[in-house]
Amino acid sequence: MVAKEGEKPFMPTMRECNSIPLHYSDRVIDIGAYMGQYSIRCARFPVERVIAYEPTPLSYEILTKTKLPNFTPINAAIVGNNEKNTILHISSGIGVTNSTILSYRTARSIMVPAINYIDAIKDATIVKIDVEGGEYSFHIEDNFPDSLRGLIIDFHPVTNYNWLKKAKEIIIEIEKNGFQPVISPDWSSGWTRAGSWIRDRDLPDTTNPMLEGKICCGCGKIIDSCGKSLCIDCWNRWSIRHRRGYKLAR
Numbered sequence: 001m002v003a004k005e006g007e008k009p010f011m012p013t014m015r016e017c018n019s020i021p022l023h024y025s026d027r028v029i030d031i032g033a034y035m036g037q038y039s040i041r042c043a044r045f046p047v048e049r050v051i052a053y054e055p056t057p058l059s060y061e062i063l064t065k066t067k068l069p070n071f072t073p074i075n076a077a078i079v080g081n082n083e084k085n086t087i088l089h090i091s092s093g094i095g096v097t098n099s100t101i102l103s104y105r106t107a108r109s110i111m112v113p114a115i116n117y118i119d120a121i122k123d124a125t126i127v128k129i130d131v132e133g134g135e136y137s138f139h140i141e142d143n144f145p146d147s148l149r150g151l152i153i154d155f156h157p158v159t160n161y162n163w164l165k166k167a168k169e170i171i172i173e174i175e176k177n178g179f180q181p182v183i184s185p186d187w188s189s190g191w192t193r194a195g196s197w198i199r200d201r202d203l204p205d206t207t208n209p210m211l212e213g214k215i216c217c218g219c220g221k222i223i224d225s226c227g228k229s230l231c232i233d234c235w236n237r238w239s240i241r242h243r244r245g246y247k248l249a250r
Contacts, residue, residue, distance in 0.1 A: 014038065016196040019182040020126060020150040022047055024211055025203050027147070029053070029121050031078045032130040036063045042126075043071035044242065046210050046217055046228070053078055053120065055088045055112040069210065069220030076113040078120050080137040086114040118143050125201070126150040130194075133158040136166045141173035149201035154194040155185060171195070217246060225249040 017038045022028075026047040030039035033052035043050045049070050054060045055077035063073035077086050089109050117138040121127050125147050129135050133156040140153070151174060155167040164187065175181065179197035186192045209215045213225030218234030229249040230238065238246075 014041075016152050016154070016183050016194045017041075017128060019196045020152060020198055023125075023203050024048065024208055026125045027123060028126045028128070029124040030128045031117075031120065032128075032132070032134075033063060033073065034059055034130070036066060036073070038128055039063075039071065039073075040066050040068070043068045044217070046070055046208070048208055051120075053115065056090070057110075057112075067219060069215060069217070070208075074115070076115045078117050078131065078134070078138065079114045080117055080139050082116055083114050085111050088112045121145060121148070123147050125203075126152070128152040130154040132156050133163070136161070136163060136170075141170045144174075144177045147201065149199055149203075151179060151197045152194070153196075156193065167193075213247070213249065216249065223249040 014037065022042060022045045024045070024047060026042070028039065028042045028047050028050045030036075030042075030050065030052040033039050033054040036052055039050045039052035046068075047070065050072065052063055052071070052073045053076055054063055054073060055075065057075065060073060060075040066073075077088055079086050087109050088111070117140070121143070122145055124145060127148060127150070129138070129140070129152065135153060135155065136158065153170070155163070157163050167185070171185075174197050178199040180199065182196040182198055183194070185195040210217045211228060213223065213227050213229045215221065216223050216231040216234055217228050218230045218238060221231050223229060223231055225247055227247055228245060229247040230243065231249050235243060235246075235248045
């Protein structure tokens, strides 16, 4: 039986993601956004901008259902070369394991748009990477934009490749570039191979209109309020849990 894209949706833990404190001026790049658990949280904080890259068609379609003025989903895989398209292998299990790396889980393969890693992160302050083995081709260890202050990476095993050696080499270069570990991978299981790193960076002053109550934090509509606010339509549409910390624009 061939699996459908996104079948058996899985919501990963947010331990490493939650370990990097957000700032209103952050520009977050979510590589392998899946259903948007992390990127939507960042957008609702709200950070200045979130770009969520997700190559799987169905997962991307779900991402587009979230309408936030500072949130941009892009249907593309991130690659370490300059190819404009790449092959995405759709897994036979849960949709979260789809990858540009061929594995025993592969049920079928499709062609998807591709964007170079360097271009994707060029002015980011936080980058999250969870791409089921594709991370080793990004040349992460050679590319640390001056703006970058936080990294979250989930390392994955790859068949017939010394992935653990490569992962440790990447970590050495991360820490050589001034990043301090917040959570270090311990490699003991599939749940502990992710890590997070942070370094000091001057944060620019932000004039985010969402923080000034000039536009609705839910839809971007012009409003006249004070602080983080929602228009009446978004207020009624959002759950009570998601409305916490927001005002209703009158």
